[in-house]
Amino acid sequence: MSKILHIVAFDIPFPADYGGVIDIYHKIRWLNKLGIQIHLHCFQYGRKEAPELHKICKKVYYYPRRKYRNPFIGEIPYIVMTRNNEALLTNLLKNNAPILFEGLHSTYFLDHPRLKNRHKLVRTHNIEHDYYKNLELVETSYFKKYFFRNESDNLKKYEKILLNAQIVLAISSSDKTYLKHKYHNAVLLPAYHQSDEVSIQTGTGDYILYHGNLGVGENNFAALYLVNEIFSQIYFPVIIAGSNVSKELRYACSKYPHIQIQEDWNNAQIMEAIGNAQINVLPTFQGTGIKLKLLNSLYAGRHCVVNPMMVDHTGLEHACHIAKTSQEMIDKIKTLLTLSFSETDINNRRKILDNSCYNNAANTEHLLQILFT
Numbered sequence: 053m054s055k056i057l058h059i060v061a062f063d064i065p066f067p068a069d070y071g072g073v074i075d076i077y078h079k080i081r082w083l084n085k086l087g088i089q090i091h092l093h094c095f096q097y098g099r100k101e102a103p104e105l106h107k108i109c110k111k112v113y114y115y116p117r118r119k120y121r122n123p124f125i126g127e128i129p130y131i132v133m134t135r136n137n138e139a140l141l142t143n144l145l146k147n148n149a150p151i152l153f154e155g156l157h158s159t160y161f162l163d164h165p166r167l168k169n170r171h172k173l174v175r176t177h178n179i180e181h182d183y184y185k186n187l188e189l190v191e192t193s194y195f196k197k198y199f200f201r202n203e204s205d206n207l208k209k210y211e212k213i214l215l216n217a218q219i220v221l222a223i224s225s226s227d228k229t230y231l232k233h234k235y236h237n238a239v240l241l242p243a244y245h246q247s248d249e250v251s252i253q254t255g256t257g258d259y260i261l262y263h264g265n266l267g268v269g270e271n272n273f274a275a276l277y278l279v280n281e282i283f284s285q286i287y288f289p290v291i292i293a294g295s296n297v298s299k300e301l302r303y304a305c306s307k308y309p310h311i312q313i314q315e316d317w318n319n320a321q322i323m324e325a326i327g328n329a330q331i332n333v334l335p336t337f338q339g340t341g342i343k344l345k346l347l348n349s350l351y352a353g354r355h356c357v358v359n360p361m362m363v364d365h366t367g368l369e370h371a372c373h374i375a376k377t378s379q380e381m382i383d384k385i386k387t388l389l390t391l392s393f394s395e396t397d398i399n400n401r402r403k404i405l406d407n408s409c410y411n412n413a414a415n416t417e418h419l420l421q422i423l424f425t
Contacts, residue, residue, distance in 0.1 A: 057423060082415075222238050262293070
């Protein structure tokens with residue numbers, strides 16, 4: 053008899069084109085590959101229903117995400133309260149299958165009395181109150197700063213709901229350490245990603261790439277840093293790829309003719325750009341979770357230049373060129389501009405990734421043991 057699993061997703065995980073939904077989609081893809089019947093529950097806000105999900109799920113349910121004019125009412129975090137739908141509870145009660153809640157966002161019913169005896173897991177994508185605190189720090193809008201601060205405070209208090217899960221699946225080793233200390237039920241399940249094998253091209257590329265959802269404050273901050281502090285000092289073609297480009301970033305790029313913005317590329321075009329680039333430059337100033345764009349760049353791209361925060365606690369330090377200061381980053385980029393990527397380089401990268409914890413197949417076998425044994 054086929055095994056059934058409920059997955060409650062905070063968003064529709066197709067197209068798999070940003071952090072959290074990439075992890076969800078490729079987790080579902082692998083669970084389906086190993087014969088698990090997925091009953092997928094999605095909260096919808098801005099993304100369209102995705103027929104593609106029916107190819108890898110037994111059932112797909114959609115629930116509208118609620119909207120509140122005043123996001124500061126009550127102590128339940130806004131990202132949780134807006135994902136409160138009684139139809140979800142009704143559908144979860146149709147059988148006794150395990151339930152995997154994706155993100156703290158989706159846990160409104162985690163402590164519901166009618167689910168008390170169910171096998172429940174929560175996948176944490178970040179330590180959310182830290183994530184929102186960091187969003188506050190890089191935000192320029194007063195209203196958004198206040199919202200992020202309030203949300204961070206509420207998330208920190210709400211987080212204890214995780215005690216109602218049998219297992220918390222942490223996405224990074226540092227997150228696991230924090231969660232295990234507080235709740236004693238955390239295990240590491242590294243991020244899922246689209247690359248099941250290394251697909252790097254040999255030779256050289258003719259541009260530098262930075263990519264990410266530029267509407268996220270952290271990514272906008274990183275892109276502005278790169279333009280103003282790094283790319284302004286390097287006269288080599290640069291592409292900044294991502295959606296929701298800010299006015300500040302657009303203005304900063306306009307001053308340098310060798311920097312261009314690409315904001316309408318889909319996931320396939322982004323992956324092609326990663327593969328064709330000479331260097332993928334990926335700093336972060338938000339040390340939470342794991343950056344899936346790093347995994348994509350390492351599996352598909354040539355040279356990868358990062359700051360220490362991007363690779364801390366990932367085990368991927370030896371696959372990247374790490375720059376601690378702006379000048380170090382400039383120097384490393386200049387050194388790599390004409391350095392061809394060889395078959396030996398590809399084999400070394402493959403060896404590092406094969407020995408890392410980011411193997412989708414192995415992680416799915418681990419997840420199945422947690423779910424069904």
